[in-house]
Amino acid sequence: MTTAPATPVRTRFAPSPTGFLHLGGARTALYSWAYARHFGGTFVLRIEDTDLERSTPEAVQAIIDGMQWLGLDHDEGPFYQMQRMDRYREVIAQMLAAGTAYHCYSTPEEVEAMRERFRAAGEKPRYDGTWRPEEGKALPAIPEGRKPVVRFKNPLDGDVTWNDVVKGTITISNKELDDLIIARTDGTPTYNFCVAVDDWDMRITHVLRGDDHVNNTPRQINILRAIGAPLPEYGHLPMILGSDGQKLSKRHGAVSVMEYPAQGFLPEAMLNYLARLGWSHGDDEVFSMDQFCEWFNLEHLTASAAQFNNEKLAWLNNHWIKQADNGRLAELAKPRMLAAGAQFDGAPDLATVLALLKERTNTVNELADAAMLFYRQPQPDEALMTQHFTDAVKPALAQFAERIQTVEWTKEAIAAMIKEVLAAHGLKMPQMAMPLRLIVTGQLQTPAIDAVLQLFGRDTVAARVAKYL
Numbered sequence: 001m002t003t004a005p006a007t008p009v010r011t012r013f014a015p016s017p018t019g020f021l022h023l024g025g026a027r028t029a030l031y032s033w034a035y036a037r038h039f040g041g042t043f044v045l046r047i048e049d050t051d052l053e054r055s056t057p058e059a060v061q062a063i064i065d066g067m068q069w070l071g072l073d074h075d076e077g078p079f080y081q082m083q084r085m086d087r088y089r090e091v092i093a094q095m096l097a098a099g100t101a102y103h104c105y106s107t108p109e110e111v112e113a114m115r116e117r118f119r120a121a122g123e124k125p126r127y128d129g130t131w132r133p134e135e136g137k138a139l140p141a142i143p144e145g146r147k148p149v150v151r152f153k154n155p156l157d158g159d160v161t162w163n164d165v166v167k168g169t170i171t172i173s174n175k176e177l178d179d180l181i182i183a184r185t186d187g188t189p190t191y192n193f194c195v196a197v198d199d200w201d202m203r204i205t206h207v208l209r210g211d212d213h214v215n216n217t218p219r220q221i222n223i224l225r226a227i228g229a230p231l232p233e234y235g236h237l238p239m240i241l242g243s244d245g246q247k248l249s250k251r252h253g254a255v256s257v258m259e260y261p262a263q264g265f266l267p268e269a270m271l272n273y274l275a276r277l278g279w280s281h282g283d284d285e286v287f288s289m290d291q292f293c294e295w296f297n298l299e300h301l302t303a304s305a306a307q308f309n310n311e312k313l314a315w316l317n318n319h320w321i322k323q324a325d326n327g328r329l330a331e332l333a334k335p336r337m338l339a340a341g342a343q344f345d346g347a348p349d350l351a352t353v354l355a356l357l358k359e360r361t362n363t364v365n366e367l368a369d370a371a372m373l374f375y376r377q378p379q380p381d382e383a384l385m386t387q388h389f390t391d392a393v394k395p396a397l398a399q400f401a402e403r404i405q406t407v408e409w410t411k412e413a414i415a416a417m418i419k420e421v422l423a424a425h426g427l428k429m430p431q432m433a434m435p436l437r438l439i440v441t442g443q444l445q446t447p448a449i450d451a452v453l454q455l456f457g458r459d460t461v462a463a464r465v466a467k468y469l
């Protein structure tokens with residue numbers, strides 16, 4: 001049992017709307033959501049849309065759709081960084097007044113020349129502090145007509161240390177960190193600054209995000225300290241890698257989570273899969289989201305990168321399909337079946353059919369395709385008919401056709417009747433089951449023949465058999 005943090009837990013998911021939500025983002029959202037749910041805390045959705053060239057409203061919608069499909073409901077937001085510009089400007093003005101930030105008039109060319117000088121001297125390329133105010137230091141004259149950027153006055157000495165809930169203690173020397181630009185010449189604030197102000201204003205207590213953000217954390221911590229904000233806990237989750245071993249990203253290998261419902265995956269299977277991909281609870285592989293929220297803790301996050309594995313996801317999907325309500329599966333399968341020309345009038349109840357078929361299918365799409373045999377006119381292959389509908393079988397089938405009219409229409413009674421007919425004609429089961437399958441369903445592969453016949457109903461079976469006698 002994890003001890004509850006002292007303050008109410010507030011977590012956030014903060015994607016940039018530059019494309020669809022993929023598995024990496026979805027898992028980040030899931031863990032932040034589950035951590036908030038575990039402690040009865042608050043889960044905030046924040047859209048980091050300051051990259052105007054790459055951000056689009058369609059991408060915002062795609063992220064919201066993905067989270068909705070997964071059921072990762074947020075309690076606050078979505079907050080949009082582009083709508084918080086006044087607030088960022090306010091904090092920048094306060095920092096300038098407090099001396100924790102300063103105007104820098106160096107041009108990009110000048111800064112590049114500084115970096116080059118450091119590089120040539122074998123040092124880390126950085127801004128040289130020309131405009132950084134220090135006691136007793138005279139600043140250069142402001143070049144006429146030049147607009148300044150605002151730089152953060154990063155501490156010169158010491159280290160930034162945090163106890164990462166996934167990676168353990170991480171220490172970065174302040175010497176590694178430049179005086180970061182927090183506002184551009186046009187006054188627009190930059191990424192790390194906005195994130196720090198947001199995490200402060202939104203009172204975020206736990207930042208769980210991908211470890212592609214580790215380099216941002218010491219910068220954000222320094223800014224938070226400078227503005228007098230409390231520090232959240234940080235946990236940097238290892239990346240999810242594609243089957244080629246490369247980091248999944250919008251630009252490489254990842255597909256939208258919304259591809260998965262299109263392929264017939266259930267959200268509970270995807271959630272279960274993502275929950276296990278980077279976190280463990282003993283040997284448990286299969287669990288519901290209620291169970292996950294109850295169990296989820298930061299102690300059992302995995303520190304190594306995880307590779308996406310489609311077979312495992314399919315296996316979980318099979319499990320959750322077996323658990324799923326058949327009416328719900330029918331709703332999911334129906335559009336695909338209609339598109340494939342399914343005729344539902346006078347045909348067996350779809351939910352009942354799916355109940356029979358779902359044992360062995362990995363996706364709802366497979367299930368829908370398998371169910372089609374009940375909803376289209378059979379068109380058995382002629383060569384197969386010649387092979388299976390032999391003269392030896394015909395008399396047995398004729399007797400079967402007669403008995404259809406009187407047999408009790410249950411699976412058991414049908415099975416018993418078929419056995420009697422077989423015995424009377426000295427035939428083996430496949431000799432009759434194969435032509436029956438072809439005649440009634442048009443295909444050789446079906447579930448048990450007695451169950452299939454029972455589902456089709458007496459009249460349909462009688463009509464289809466009569467056609468061949």
Ligand SMILES: Nc1ncnc2c1ncn2[C@@H]1O[C@H](COP(=O)(O)OP(=O)(O)OP(=O)(O)O)[C@@H](O)[C@H]1O
Nearest residue numbers: 015016024025028209210239240247248249250251
């Ligand atoms: N492959 C991945 N594995 C695990 N987490 C990831 C992965 N890719 C992104 N994340 C995390 O998902 C969250 C949302 O990320 P973001 O919206 O920036 O998408 P992104 O895929 O990283 O973008 P891009 O593909 O443009 O680099 C962040 O916390 C990020 O660290």
